[in-house]
Amino acid sequence: MRFLHNGCGPDREGEDAMTHQYKSARFDIDGDGIARFTMCKPEILNPLTDDLRDDFEAMVNTVEGNPDVKVLILAGEGRAFSAGGNVKGMAERKDAQAAQARTRLYDAHNWLQRLYNIDCPVIAAVDGLAYGGGFAFALVADFIFASEKARFCSVFGRIGLMPDLGVLYTLPRVVGMAAAKDLMFTCRSIDVEEAKALGIVHQIHRSETLMGAVDDFAARLAHSSKDAIAITKRTVNGAFESTYGDVVDAEANGQAVMFTTPFHKEAVRRFMAKEPSLYDWDRMTK
Amino acid sequence: MRFLHNGCGPDREGEDAMTHQYKSARFDIDGDGIARFTMCKPEILNPLTDDLRDDFEAMVNTVEGNPDVKVLILAGEGRAFSAGGNVKGMAERKDAQAAQARTRLYDAHNWLQRLYNIDCPVIAAVDGLAYGGGFAFALVADFIFASEKARFCSVFGRIGLMPDLGVLYTLPRVVGMAAAKDLMFTCRSIDVEEAKALGIVHQIHRSETLMGAVDDFAARLAHSSKDAIAITKRTVNGAFESTYGDVVDAEANGQAVMFTTPFHKEAVRRFMAKEPSLYDWDRMTK
Amino acid sequence: MRFLHNGCGPDREGEDAMTHQYKSARFDIDGDGIARFTMCKPEILNPLTDDLRDDFEAMVNTVEGNPDVKVLILAGEGRAFSAGGNVKGMAERKDAQAAQARTRLYDAHNWLQRLYNIDCPVIAAVDGLAYGGGFAFALVADFIFASEKARFCSVFGRIGLMPDLGVLYTLPRVVGMAAAKDLMFTCRSIDVEEAKALGIVHQIHRSETLMGAVDDFAARLAHSSKDAIAITKRTVNGAFESTYGDVVDAEANGQAVMFTTPFHKEAVRRFMAKEPSLYDWDRMTK
Known part of the structure; x- marks a missing residue:
């Protein structure tokens, strides 16, 4: 293992000044070139906090253009891949100006667009809820592997928002216009079988074997150019x-x-x- | 019921000067914000006559930007949703200049593009033929509910025309390129099961229960922002x-x-x- | 039969100076307006040699804008529709400059883009391997008919190349983004059943009856405008x-x-x- 930036383990001393201190995710790159970014705030369902944004950005900075990384795996600990937007944060910012909301989205796309186009295959391992921004993170991956515990939801409209973090761009390209409107307008959640039928999920595995299947798939992809x-x-x-x-x-x-x-x-x-x-x-x- | 513009019922006196006199459709908006536009020339299969064009345009003028409308339902009375282009009209215009045909299409898109982007969800209830322009009207809806009586057909090529009224834009986005070419080149009609498999139809209901299912779905959508x-x-x-x-x-x-x-x-x-x-x-x- | 340019039969005398001498394909247009372009180097799996490129270009020159052609059929003799790129040729050109590789692709698109948009329906009859460039040729057709012997593969990545000959354009439009990435990144081959499920194949027929089914379909399409x-x-x-x-x-x-x-x-x-x-x-x- 060449890198280890464990935001959820015990505190570590002597962190290099150049090294980002991961707070809401663990990140490592193993000797086979498989990078793993695991959101690790399961008790709050891995929401898109400012800390998690910083962790994503740091990860992208490390992976992009890195010849040691052959495949990137995105995962979430616990019963959510990521529950997405942090409604508590929205409540705290409720008097913020619209202009600030706009800036926050552009800021997020600074790393999210780079992640979408990053120079290696990306696999999302979804073993729980992928809601809102969490759905968006899964959709920037090239392959979504999911278990029977997975549920996907373009939840934005439930609180009067439009889909963001690229869902309006990525989802129609995967499922077509009619299914995209269904998911975006009703904001209903779908289970893993429906997500597979819609083309969102590439492979379904039982929760216990999901990460093993993802690792096997990543190991094969690592042989590519x-x-x-x-x-x-x-x-x-x-x-x-x-x-x-x-x-x-x-x-x-x-x-x-x-x-x-x-x-x-x-x-x-x-x-x-x-x-x-x-x-x-x-x-x-x- | 706040509005009632019944083009197919008995004549009514005292129509407001600002109120369009619907001739080939009925239009109303109920107290729950559900607008219903029902083509009502079943004896001629609800073709796209000049009267129906005027009715569509008037409806769009009323619905667009109207805060009282939460959902719009498009339907057709009798055994056709709409059989589309009025071949009789084409025969009468057969000596018209090409330039006039061109203008007629731009005129139609003045309201059809606004209908496609209208600021509320649109549900098409298809309980019969949706052919040609009728298929086009269904495809500008966000959701198509259909019964076992429904048949869809990009019929244009049967009389040496290209698909119009936006079908070349809307259909590939729903079914993908290969299926779009199949339907556009062969001009074969498809039944409701095939339309569902292709992603055109969102839900199938028996003819007797179709409108009830559409109403229930609309009532749910009306809770959205x-x-x-x-x-x-x-x-x-x-x-x-x-x-x-x-x-x-x-x-x-x-x-x-x-x-x-x-x-x-x-x-x-x-x-x-x-x-x-x-x-x-x-x-x-x- | 009005035209006969048989590149794989016995030598013929007195070829018109204006007539391309087909070397890797047979080409004819029958009296019903059905043109057939059949790659005929089965012993080497119909690879994309310079000869085959010339044959394609000559065929496009003859078919495009030709009022006698109502439908074009693409086929391959033997156990491959076409195995695509000529790796032997790549080996021979291994010291060629990158600039030459670039020019070769632009040259190919001079006729391939015209073939994609050619003014009649195109049916690919795939009775074997359609790999790499062979997959690309099938994808510029409007309809793919295939037998149980068919296998499709975006094989490019196996030798460290990106998909070319338009596959990056044509394939996502048919199968959507997620399936396109699967096929392009893994470079796995798929059988005819999976190709049908993905929307690539329009109809499956047994190998013995494939060409008959294609001919019947072409005969129907020939009635169109x-x-x-x-x-x-x-x-x-x-x-x-x-x-x-x-x-x-x-x-x-x-x-x-x-x-x-x-x-x-x-x-x-x-x-x-x-x-x-x-x-x-x-x-x-x-």
């Missing part, structure tokens, strides 16, 4: 609003770069030499 | 063609406004006081 | 990235033209005269 995943991810994330010509530009320029990568050159060498592939999911799953 | 629904709807309607940054702008500015609304403030107060929610679908459905 | 299909196709292809207003412009201008077409005028005449329709899928399927 980080460069190829990064450029594929950024391009597909913007694919719906892009014209054919926009995508051709991204593809032609991007692929030219990919042809220069050591991963590609080694993969071609192995192919010609009839050696085993660097990354072949079909064989890995056998 | 009209402001939050309005801004959510306009933003999600444009979500596919928007960049992440576009949506962030809409969200940050919009949410700042939502935080100032009485609905939000009361919802937060109730949350902190542990009082029942203003709008909680999960509890309402119990 | 070529003008209406062409304009519908180009507009829906760009629908996701278009605003409502963009689509209204395309629709208003396009429909004005459609009203002037002989097909439309004859269809209206038949409707008024209660004569059989020119194009009615529901009746054809009975």
Whole structure:
């Protein structure tokens, strides 16, 4: 384990001045390049407090562009992945100006948009409630693994808000317009089976085996070309609003770069030499 | 009942000069804020005549921005929701210039685009044929409830036309590109089960119970924040063609406004006081 | 049969100077307006060689704007529709500059984008592997018919490349964002049942009956208005990235033209005269 920033364990001495002190999440990167960001305020359902925002931002600062990270896993301790917005905080800020609310959202997107486009695959492990902002965090992941304990909810409208933290952007791209409106207008919660049927959840596992399944999946993804995943991810994330010509530009320029990568050159060498592939999911799953 | 503009009942005297005389639809807004627009030319399958266009436009003028309307229901009497374009009218206009056809479509979108983005949830109750323009009207609704009598068809190509009245915009966002091309190219009709599987239909009910189910659903939606629904709807309607940054702008500015609304403030107060929610679908459905 | 450009049969004498000599595909247009482009290098799994690129381009040059072509069928001989990129070619070009790789992709899109928007329906008949570029070719078709032998794979990432030939544009529009990332990141292959569930495959037929089913479907589509299909196709292809207003412009201008077409005028005449329709899928399927 190369990094350990444990915001929920016992106090540690001698923290490097450059090291963020995680308060509402644990963060580590293991020797296999798997980074884990685990929200760890289960007693209050991992709400989006200012501390958690700071932890997310610090994590993004560490992971983005970090060649040691191959896959990032987002998780939450206890019975919530994250219950989202901190209504108590809203109550305290109730006299704040609208302009401040606006600034808080732009501030959050400074790291959330970077997380959405971060240069490695991201898996959300949802073993409980993913409500509001918690739903938003799951939706910026590339894959959502969930257990029978998972429930998803675009809860914003229940308190007279619009969906935020990107849900209006991410959710329709996954479930289509009609289902997005259903979830956003009714603000009803859905269970894991419905979330799977809608395409939100990639795999369902029993709660006891969820993290093991996520770890196995991450270990496989870690064999991929980080460069190829990064450029594929950024391009597909913007694919719906892009014209054919926009995508051709991204593809032609991007692929030219990919042809220069050591991963590609080694993969071609192995192919010609009839050696085993660097990354072949079909064989890995056998 | 606050408004009653009955285009299909007996003639009424003393119509206010400002009141549109509905000819091909009935329109009313009840005391609970549920507006109902019911096409009422069943003997000719509720086609898109000039009269019906005028009725739609008048309805939009009344509903848009009207604080008394919480939910709008679109329905059709008889065995068609609406059979769409008026081929007889096309035959009569057959020598009209192409430029006039073009103008007629822009004229229709003057109210249809406003209806698509109107500031309350819209439910289409489809108890029969929704063909061509009738399919288009259903697709501008946020929710389609339908019975076993419903059939949907992008019928345009059968007479050598392209889909119009927004179907090229709305349908792919609901069903995806491949299914949209199937329906638009073959112009085959689909039954309610297939429409549900494609995501077009939100709920199926037996014909006898359809309107009751729509009324129940509307009554629940009427508890929501009209402001939050309005801004959510306009933003999600444009979500596919928007960049992440576009949506962030809409969200940050919009949410700042939502935080100032009485609905939000009361919802937060109730949350902190542990009082029942203003709008909680999960509890309402119990 | 009006055209015959057989790249895989015996040599033929007296080829017209204007006629492309097909080398890796057979191409013909039959008397019913059905064009067939069949990749015919089964022993090497129909890879995207320079010869095949030239054949595609020549075919597009012949089909585009050709009033004799009502439907285009893409197929592959043997156990692959197309295995896609020619890794051997990549190995040979391994010292080529990135700038050349970029140019090769722009060159391919010169005909691939035209094929995507070509003015007739396109059916891909997939009776084997559709991998990488082969998957891309299937995805530019409007309908994919496939047999139990079909397998689809966004194989690019296995050799450290990003998806190219438009897959980043076409695939998300068909399957949504989450499934697109799954297929692009894991590069796993999927069978025909999963491809149907994802919306990629329109119809599954047994291998022995696949081409017959494609021919029947093409024969039905050939009754449609070529003008209406062409304009519908180009507009829906760009629908996701278009605003409502963009689509209204395309629709208003396009429909004005459609009203002037002989097909439309004859269809209206038949409707008024209660004569059989020119194009009615529901009746054809009975």
